[in-house]
Amino acid sequence: MSLLTAQNLSKTYAGNTVLHGVSLDLRPGEVHALVGENGAGKSTLCRILSGITPPDPGGSMQLRSQPYSPHSRRDAEHAGVRMVMQELNLLPTLTVAENIYIDSMPRRLGVINYRKMNADASRAVESLGLRNIQPNRLISSLGVGQAQLVEIAAALAKRCDVLFLDEPTAALTSPEIALLFTQIRRLQKAGVAILYVSHRMEEIRALADRITILRDGRHIATRPISEISHDETVRLMVGRDLSQTAAFANPNPTPSPQIALQVENLTRLPSVKNISFQLHKGEILGFAGLMGSGRTETMRALFAADRPTSGRIYLHGSSAPTRLRSPRHAVRNRIAFLTEDRKSQGLLLPLSIQSNTSLTNLPSLSRLRFWIDPKRERATAEKYITSLSTRCRSSQQPVGQLSGGNQQKVVLAKWLFRDCDILIFDEPTRGIDVGAKFEIYRLLRSLADAGKSIIVVSSDLPELTAISDRIAVMSAGHLVQTFPRGQWTEESILSAALSQYKSGP
């Protein structure tokens, strides 16, 4: 009956369990939707099923009633299990045909038979309706949507009994989506089992036979699509215990009348569309939204890390807009931006805690703003190590050797040292253990109480609902709704976050 089954799959990364004993079965000829919030474990599950990540011991998988334990993606592909990932997995400097047949190029006497390969590739892309794509075009010359379709074509060009599609329509236009759906239905008729991961409820309603809901790494429900309503799906995706984090709420959430930051029609295409909002002094404003909804891009445009195409920013209650030219200019206007990716954008990993801490305001520790005073620099670093209780050997230890939570504390230290008035935190607790998380929540609250104005971008909804005074929700590049404290529910936030993803054939 079932083509692929999995029982009791778990996955733990560094003590952090992201998947708790999940079971799943895929039947031939079915489209099976997999839904859940960011971090619910969808990607981890797909990665295990397609051989990219091994599960923890204790779980088991069967393919066609035989034991199935792929050691690599290649293993899985040989068994007929293929995955199209969310991020493109193509080599941009090679052609369409070379990418499709990257691991099985037709050869004659060791030389690639380009004629046969290009002809085969032509057929493969034409079956997805991509008639205008020559097989000898470079991937880098294609648009994102076309590249996504080529990747799907590459998966379909070879033997494929089980297909995982992870957000396949994220970059596609409506006609492209229609073509993809036609193909999915054709595969379905041919008996292929398809696991379809998506945030887009309309697509799921249009395509899927059954739906599985994950939440916090746990299997919540598997139902035929006809037996579950949209509202019930959303409710099952979010319902969870909030008692742990309730303590960080602002007891007195009356906003200060002073406006710290006013943003009008901020735009940077394609991901930031006409964003307008206000940030009050002493307020924590949460930004919710799905991955790729444009939250990080909005903050980068606001901080001038990327230049916005249009829009106005009014700072610190001024009635004249400030045109920020660079991150340096933004920092000089007392805005701090704590990036989402602290390793590649926030920290200098081989350098010491001391050098990282002092970086944002080094001249203030220097005579004539030029000769660094090593004693003052070290004292400053040690002050923040103590006040944030950063666990380390000394202020001279390279930050690359610290744990995620302690690295994040160094990022906090460097910006606290700069003492900006508007602080933008992008995913401040990602990859951090619970203890350090709560310390960061406490710190955010005390900063707000001290009159700092704070934006927190987070994909962790309980976190946002616990600490925010208001929550702005973004969906597909738009700021769709702002909820004051007390007027949101997790369901209403998630509905708003999904609202702009109305597409489908």
Added chain:
Amino acid sequence: MNTATPRRFPLPIDQLGLLLVLAILILSFGLTTPFFLTTATFSTIANQIPATLLISVGMTYVLIIGGIDLSVGSILGLSGGVIGVLMTGPHPQSLLVAALAALATGMLCGLVNGLVTVTWSIPSFVVTLGMLEIARGAAHWLTASRTAYIGTPAGALADSSLAGLSLPFYLSIASVLIGQFVLSRTTFGRYMVAVGTNEEAVRLSGISTRPIKTAVFIIAGFLSAAGAVMDVSRSQASNPNAGTGLELDVIAAVVIGGTSLLGGRGSVISSLLGVAIVSVLSAGLAARGVHDETKRLITGTVIIAAVILDYYRHRFTQRNQ
């Protein structure tokens, strides 16, 4: 919080290996080669290396920010040409005026290198490769490809000496010390290391990285021109072919000193030791009458061996930090 006392200066450990190699080289040449261990040998070396030393300071900076400067030899040639033309023209200028003009020329070349690199985000390898040709071509055009014999007016700088060592030698040692101090104790030095480690993180910390990178190329151009002043003063002549291939010698010495080609890590003092090792090796092999081709084979081997050693040394210090 743990309050283990950190090492204030990671100098000794880093430079101990280089000093050891230098000592072994001097001793083994001294024991096997007659007349090597004499003051004459060392004062000859000392009088030859000032230009290389100065340029190695600039090259260390460029490598630390993750760049490379292939044009230093050509800038030295062009700046020397400027001195020759100004001092031997129809209105001969003083060495001071000619030297200032040469320094301005070097800084201008460095400015172009830096601006092109940061404005279009072009790898400095390519930009300075272009400048290598441009500056050399300009040197030949300016001097009509002729060596200008200036004579004693040019010698004022190199002829001054103290304790058997020339003024340029002292100046270049002073530059190394200042260079190391700027690198390890100033905001500019820290920003250089930071930019070479992770430029985007530095930019997002609210620091403009372009002026820093541009300044580093200007410094490299300035020091190349300063090297030209010293070379011209020593030989009392300006040759448009001066400094041909010098960029590779300097990069080799700096890399032997342990500065990383990937940026973010380096020391001017170590570059000084790198220059010393290369110079002693060259002088020692010459004193033993080794042929030039053999010298090159040995020098090349030493460069590669030094980088491999550095790989292990770096891993070792990382693990023990």
